[in-house]
Each structure stands twice: as structure tokens, then as C-alpha cells.
Amino acid sequence: xxxxxxxxxxxxxxxxxxxxxxxxxxxxxxCENLFSFYEDFKxxxxxxxxxxxxxxxxxxxxxxxxxxxxxxxLKNALVHGDLExxxxxxxxxxxxILNVRNHTTEEHSKDPAMVFERFYQSDKARNHQSxxxxxxIAKELTIRMGGSIRAYYENDxxxxxIIFQQANRSxxxxxxxx
Amino acid sequence: MKKILVIEDNSEINAMLCxxxxxxxxxxxxxFSGTEGLLYMKQKSFACxxxxxxxxxxxxxxxxxxxxxxxxxxxxxxxxxxxIDVRVALxxxxxxxxxxxxxxxxEVMARIxxxxxxTTPVEVKRxxxxxxxLDQEQHTVMVCGKxxxxxxxxxxxxxxxxxxxxxxxxxxxxxxxAWEEYYIGADKTINVHISNxxxxxxxxxxxxxxxxxxxxxxxxxx
Numbered sequence: 001x002x003x004x005x006x007x008x009x010x011x012x013x014x015x016x017x018x019x020x021x022x023x024x025x026x027x028x029x030x031c032e033n034l035f036s037f038y039e040d041f042k043x044x045x046x047x048x049x050x051x052x053x054x055x056x057x058x059x060x061x062x063x064x065x066x067x068x069x070x071x072x073x074l075k076n077a078l079v080h081g082d083l084e085x086x087x088x089x090x091x092x093x094x095x096x097i098l099n100v101r102n103h104t105t106e107e108h109s110k111d112p113a114m115v116f117e118r119f120y121q122s123d124k125a126r127n128h129q130s131x132x133x134x135x136x137i138a139k140e141l142t143i144r145m146g147g148s149i150r151a152y153y154e155n156d157x158x159x160x161x162i163i164f165q166q167a168n169r170s171x172x173x174x175x176x177x178x
Numbered sequence: 179m180k181k182i183l184v185i186e187d188n189s190e191i192n193a194m195l196c197x198x199x200x201x202x203x204x205x206x207x208x209x210f211s212g213t214e215g216l217l218y219m220k221q222k223s224f225a226c227x228x229x230x231x232x233x234x235x236x237x238x239x240x241x242x243x244x245x246x247x248x249x250x251x252x253x254x255x256x257x258x259x260x261x262i263d264v265r266v267a268l269x270x271x272x273x274x275x276x277x278x279x280x281x282x283x284x285e286v287m288a289r290i291x292x293x294x295x296x297t298t299p300v301e302v303k304r305x306x307x308x309x310x311x312l313d314q315e316q317h318t319v320m321v322c323g324k325x326x327x328x329x330x331x332x333x334x335x336x337x338x339x340x341x342x343x344x345x346x347x348x349x350x351x352x353x354x355x356a357w358e359e360y361y362i363g364a365d366k367t368i369n370v371h372i373s374n375x376x377x378x379x380x381x382x383x384x385x386x387x388x389x390x391x392x393x394x395x396x397x398x399x400x
Contacts, residue, residue, distance in 0.1 A: 028348060028350050031348040031350070031394055031395060032348055034394070035346040035347075035348065035391070038346050047392060048392055049392075050393060054365055054366065055365075056350075
């Protein structure tokens with residue numbers, strides 16, 4: 001897993017990553033990714049608070065890279081979060097806003113600007129099985145696909161917010177949606 | 179009696195195949211287009227499907243893909259297309275056998291028997307969980323010996339959940355399993371189906387069989 005992450009990282013950095021945007025239901029993709037971590041949430045005895053829009057929300061993105069972003073962010077929340085993890089997706093005007101928040105008392109989270117730095121790790125002893133690349137890759141992939149990403153910390157909650165442009169409605173009305 | 183679906187637009191060939199099946203003590207159902215065939219499939223289950231490729235409207239290839247989304251019923255393609263690439267592609271996308279036209283009726287019958295023979299012993303027809311028995315052939319669900327009276331969509335949803343007892347399904351995945359046409363706003367439809375199933379069950383038992391996960395998905399409560 002670690003090797004794979006580093007390889008992805010190198011590919012992203014070199015620009016050797018092909019992005020094939022298609023019309024993706026960002027909400028459905030999020031649901032599937034959340035459930036792929038079902039056992040992990042159960043093991044940590046955390047039930048995520050999930051808020052989703054009723055309707056599908058579409059964006060022109062590469063589905064495999066979007067999955068990668070979700071995976072890295074959710075994994076980060078599971079590794080560093082305690083007590084509470086909240087995931088919300090909101091469609092507002094022409095944007096889709098994703099927020100993943102986790103309660104944490106770890107010192108490093110209080111400096112959110114640093115978390116996107118490569119190999120930035122919360123504990124020098126590497127107790128967690130992470131490379132410190134997950135969020136860095138999530139950031140690169142988000143930006144490559146035209147989105148924006150930021151980290152924040154308030155009231156013991158560490159959060160990642162990602163914003164993507166919604167695909168305009170006329171664009172997806174005429175296309176067959178997979 | 180084994181039900182066999184014959185999807186063939188040429189009425190003479192269709193009638194000939196059906197007559198042969200009758201003689202062999204099978205119950206043929208003729209369909210003259212892919213859409214018609216799929217419609218019958220939603221109403222009853224077949225032991226085997228004969229499928230022509232050059233059909234009006236939805237092609238045989240498209241029909242095959244849709245059949246495969248629904249079930250694993252053996253499909254024998256019967257077609258004048260003798261191209262090796264076509265044959266290989268079809269076998270790889272889910273056809274169980276391929277017969278080229280013109281065909282000999284005895285060969286068709288032998289190949290149907292072969293498919294029936296293959297499926298009969300391994301076919302799972304009943305799923306059981308606690309006091310609940312789902313009969314995949316009769317399309318009925320009994321709880322504590324009483325029939326639930328589910329609609330086709332409700333039955334499909336329950337069957338999907340039972341067949342994958344560990345998987346957490348998103349609403350959209352269940353929606354697709356119910357074989358409904360895609361439309362935006364599927365979540366509401368699934369919520370309605372699930373609550374209908376639950377209220378039908380509640381009339382018979384207090385036991386909960388379907389678990390809601392995080393408010394966004396469902397899972398079979400094993």
C-alpha cells in the first residue's frame with residue numbers, strides 16, 4: 001500500500017497521470033467509497049454522520065481519481081479521528097462542496113496548512129501505518145481535476161473541504177448517465 | 179414444465195422452435211423483439227433463453243447485456259452471423275452457447291438439454307433466514323408460514339439483499355437491482371420500497387430483517 005501511494009505520488013508529480021473526465025455522480029461515488037470502509041468504521045466503533053442531497057450531483061471528473069481522493073480523505077479521518085466523523089455533500093448553485101470532519105486532539109491537526117505537505121506526519125514514531133502522502137495526493141488530484149481543497153481546524157474538529165464545479169444541467173440531461 | 183424463452187423476430191423460425199419445444203414437453207414463450215423478451219423475463223423466470231442477434235429495435239447484443247444484469251439464466255445465441263469475432267465477443271459477454279443459422283433442430287434441442295442439465299443441480303431456489311423463506315422460482319416470500327405479497331420490485335430488492343448478506347448497498351445499487359428505469363431522484367423510490375417491505379413484514383413479525391446503514395444505505399440483518 002505504501003509503495004503504491006509513493007508510486008502514485010511520483011506519477012502525479014511528474015504529470016505522468018492521465019485524467020479522463022466523464023460525467024460522474026459525485027454523491028453515488030461517495031456512498032460506495034464510504035461503504036467500502038464499513039468494516040473500518042465498525043472496528044473503530046464510530047458511526048459517521050452522513051448528510052447527502054436527495055438528488056444525484058454530477059461533475060466532469062475522472063471516477064478512478066475521485067475514488068482515490070475519497071479513499072485518502074476517509075482513511076485520514078479514520079486514522080486520526082476519534083469519537084466523531086462527519087461527512088457532508090452539498091450542491092449549491094454551480095458547485096459541489098464536500099466536507100469530511102473528524103474530532104481529534106492530535107497536536108498536528110491544529111496546523112491544518114501543513115497537512116498537505118508531503119511526508120507530513122503527525123507522529124515521528126510512525127505509529128500509524130501511513131506515509132504522510134494521502135492528503136498530499138488528494139490535494140494534487142483535486143487541483144488537477146479543476147477543484148479546490150483546504151484544511152481547517154476549529155473546536156477540536158479537523159476538516160477537509162473540497163469544491164468541484166457541477167456539470168451544467170443541460171450537459172447531463174442529454175447524456176446517458178452510467 | 180421447463181419454461182424456455184424464444185426471442186426471434188422471424189415468425190416462421192420462432193414458431194418452428196416453439197413447436198419443437200412443445201414436443202419435448204417444455205413450455206415455450208415466444209417473443210419477437212428484445213424488449214418483448216425482457217418484459218416476459220420480468221414476469222416469470224425461464225430455464226433457458228434462445229436469442230437471435232438481428233432483432234428489430236434493441237439488438238440481440240444489447241438484449242444479452244440486459245439479461246445478464248437481471249439473472250444468470252443460460253442464453254443460447256442463434257444467429258446467421260458466423261463471424262468468429264462476434265461469436266467470441268458474445269461468449270465473453272455472457273452467452274452460454276452459440277449456434278449458427280441454418281441450424282438443425284436436433285442440435286438446438288441437444289444444446290438446450292445441455293444447458294438445463296448444467297443448471298439444474300446447482301440452482302439455488304430457496305433462501306432462508308430465520309423465519310423467512312424466499313422462493314426464487316415462485317417469486318414468493320413467506321414469513322412464519324405466511325406469504326408477504328410483495329410487488330416485483332420489492333421482491334427483487336429483498337432477493338438482492340439476501341444474496342449478498344454482508345454487503346452494504348447504496349440506494350442506487352438497490353434501485354438498479356429492482357430493474358427499474360434510471361431516473362434522477364432514485365433515493366425516494368428506494369425509501370418507499372423499503373418502507374413498504376418493512377410494513378408488510380411488521381404485520382407478521384416484530385423481527386427486523388433489513389438494516390439501515392448511516393441513513394444512506396441498506397444491508398441484510400444476518
